[in-house]
Amino acid sequence: MTIDKAAPASASILVVGGGISGLTTTLEAAETGHEVILVEKNAYLGGRVLQLNQYFPKLCPPTCGLEINFRRIKDNPAIHVQTMTEVVKVEGAPGNYEVTLKTRPRFVNNNCTGCGACGEACEGEIENELNFGMDRTKAAYLPHPMAFPAKYVISEYISADDKKKCEEACKYAAIDFSMTETTTTVKVASVVWATGWKPYDATRIDNLGFGRHQNIITNMMLERMASSTGPTEGKIVRPSDNAAPKSVAFVQCAGSRDENHLPYCSYICCMASLKHATYLRAQYPDAEITIYYIDLRAPGQRYEKFYNQLKEDEKVFFVKGKVAEVSEADNGSVTVVAENAVSGEKVRQTADLVVLATGMEPSLASEKPQADLTFNDSGFIKNDFDKGGMFGCGCANKPADVVSSNQNATGMALKAIQTVVGR
Template identity: 50%
Template sequence: MADVVATHETIVVVGGGISGMTAAVEAAETGKNVILLERAPSLGGRVSQLYKYFPKLCHPTCGMEINLRRLRGHKRIKVLTQAEVSKIEGHAGDYKLSVTLHPRYVNDNCTACGECGQAVSAEIPNPFDYGLSRMKAAYLPSLMAYPQRYVIDPSILGTADAEKAKAACKYGAIDLDMKPETITLSAGAVVWATGWRPYDAAKIQPYGYDRFANVITSVEFERLSDPRGPTAGRVVRPSDGKEAKNVAFIQCAGSRDRNHLTHCSRICCMASLKQTTYMREHFGDEAQSTIYYIDIRAIDRFEDFYQKVQADPGVRFLKSKVANITEDEATGDVILHGVDTEGYHRYDNRHDLCVLAVGMEPSVDVRSIADVRVDASGFIELGPTDGGIFGAGCAANALDVNRSVQSATASVLRAVQVVNRVAKAEG
């Protein structure tokens, strides 16, 4: 990786999701040199796994196309994928990042022609679909993948499949001898945009995510609704493939809960409201969605969207934190038990499928890597003014896409302030 040039005036962006990509292009377009590090083999992050965005119900790939175009041709941006930061040392204006580069086993020659994928027979769970589908062990992470290069999964190394992949490639792009390497990068400032991960739903014992096939998470529901997803966009139950026309959405699955995440994850109300529109899109008047909530947090301008969903006769709202879920073993139906607190009505409601609107937690515990201040939930707080590591997007707070982009843009200015100071000092 000798071609990576980093100086005290370089801004390193850690994380290649919407926040990190935004930070990288905004900084580069302001005239700064940027290195963008992403742990996965392709940029895009969690938003690329969403079917649609609220409130416009447009597709994440639409904005991604623009961001990729801004990024692809930009001479000031260097992208390193499969790159993981293990340590940041130093101070504002002079950081050293230890970065491990995991092997892709595919080099720059790759044209994404797909021959290796066809040659390989081993299949692995597809992380893009949260494991709901399987894919070849030589794969392009997604149709929008950038870099547009295949990946060889390490699980087939040393097998005949790996050799088949290598033999299928006419361009000498497959290099099975790649080894992990650790590099050190200099940086004046760091934008930490490692995003969020869904709270582990299995920890919410009464909801039986680990026991009942037809209890899934909101992020999985996104994949089920997507025509490019594991079911080709058919909203069906994992247990038997039956169409799930009657779906329960449970809010605050893990959030606002002293037993789990104490913060409110902000996006989940809007996400579930949005997912009721998927139901209508798929099943029309037959769609039945029930939202079990404590407070509907369709904050500020999103109120519109809430009012629109409320007007849908196929959507019901119950102010209730569901007590527990049982499964009807004969039918696979899930039965939700609880109390509608508006006037005290008990219910035992049968649904085809239950979607847990799981909360957001920071995907990386940054404290073990860098000296930054975090709040009780692990989100990065804006530190004292002499620091040079800035949280952006969901690494800094539970944010929606719009606010993540805002946050990323703000963090770029903070980073620019640092590197401009360095530039001035260095003359």
């Protein structure tokens, strides 16, 4: 397998995006004998799943599903992985596409053993994007303990002094500051867009106070807190003072099902908050948890059973009502104002921590590629199976959980193969 080298001049299929959908599509296609180029804009594979503490249906850690996929990719010579790479444009027709790729420099070559000497020598720090800016990391860093490829990355913002220190610390001649951005062209028969999703920008929801008050966080920020690889090493605390929260309020549909933001249901938010309640209950048995919701959606028998178990918890309260306002109270606490849709009463609750269940926005919504793709009004790819050739997969196509994304990815791999064999 080729990692972080120039992609071959031609292949059967190009997969854009190395999250769980892209990995599944790549493996399904390659294991039927097709040459696959997998490109990922980040410095590592794994996508959003890599950022999770646990994921449904078995509440596994990311290692549970990703490690075996990384091994299968590593062992398959038909798969060519290129990280820090984006698609510039796609020209041509089904069965005969010419794709222009742009690759950013890692400043670390394949000699890297992941020893960490460069990170120890480097003194400068940058914002840690993996943890949504809740902490900082060295300018020479391994993106994640289970990063694949397991190679360090050096930020373009590293100082000249730190450059010298990194070069001197590396015993393997793995540091290469002569690397520059490169552009390459590949020919493929089919393209699968597994570009995934991004959390909706909660600062755009003025009435919910995110960005103005420290103790209002998003669901993905809490997910990183709960992870042992996150900014607090698995401890869920108030950002303002690192105190254990005695009360937590979840605000569902934060930006979703709202014509001013995301008009659709993001599918995963209800189950994510229920899962987060179990994280909190495990760490803080006496903490009180309140979930404000419009409708609670638990699709399928297994999810419904999970929901019913939480309803029996005396420390978990469900309030049917849309939150009107979230504002700061005394001592860093946060006040939530909502109308109880059942009783008609106005509810005011003060909590130590508020978690906004922000929705799922397709990654291509704001920056659409130069390719013959059709999008709906929300930025999701609309597949044209009659035309074939290019397909949106997983959350690039619609909001979905990990299970549904994997199922969809298998189907899109088959569609891509049909384009290849039919040309």
